[in-house]
Amino acid sequence: MGYAPRKRNNLLVEKIVIKPIKKPFPIDNWFIAVITIYEVFCITTIVFVVIDDYQKVDGLSGSDIDNVGVCLAYLFSNAGISALLTAFFCFRLPQNHFKIGFYYTILQWFPLTVCIFIFNQQLFCGSKADLLKRKFIFSFHAQFFTIPLLIINTYISALAFLIISKLRPEYDGDDLYEVIYGGEGSSTKKIDV
Secondary structure (H helix, E strand, C coil), X not given: CCCCCCCHHHCCCCCCCCCCCCCCCCHHHHXXXXXXXXXXXXXXXXXXXXXHHCCCCCCCXXXXXXXXXXXXXXXXXXXXXXXXXXXXXXXXXXXXXXXXXXXXXXXXXXXXXXXXXXXXXHHHCCCCHHHHHHHCHHHHXXXXXXXXXXXXXXXXXXXXXHHHXXXXXXXXXXXXXXXXXXXXXXXXXXXXX
C-alpha cells in the first residue's frame, strides 16, 4: 500500500545540530547606568556643598549651619550606602532573592524623603530661614536636579531587580526548549523568545 521503506533509520539522512545562542540578561547596562547616576548625584552634591560652605552670610551661628550641614551629610551618605548596596545585591544575592533588592530600592525613599523635608523645612520655616536660604542657595537649587536623578535611579534599579527575580532560577542565558511528549514520537522543539 505505501512506498515508505521498512527501516526508519533510512528516513533521517542528515544530522541536525542545535547550537544555543547565549542571550544573557543585560545586567551590565543597567548596573552601569545606576552607578553613573549615583556618581553624578554625589559629585553635584559635594560641589554645591563646598561652594555653599565658602559663602559668608552674617547673622548665622555655627549650630544653625551645622544643622543644615548634618542634613546634607545624611543625604550624601544615604546615597552612597544605596550605591554600595545596589552593587552588593547585584553580585551577592542569589537570583531567586532579587526581590529583596526590589523592596530595598523602594524603601530607600522613606529616609530620603524625610531628609529632603527637613532640609527644606530649615530653609523655609524659622527665624533664620532667609539667612539659611542665602547661605545654601546652590544646594537648594541643586535638589531640583538631583532629586529627579534619584527617582530615575530608583525606577531603573527596582525594575531591573523585579525583572531578574521573575526569571527562572535555572535560566543561564541559553535558548529555551519545549519537550513534546507523544509516546514513541517524542521530540524537542526550540521556543522563539
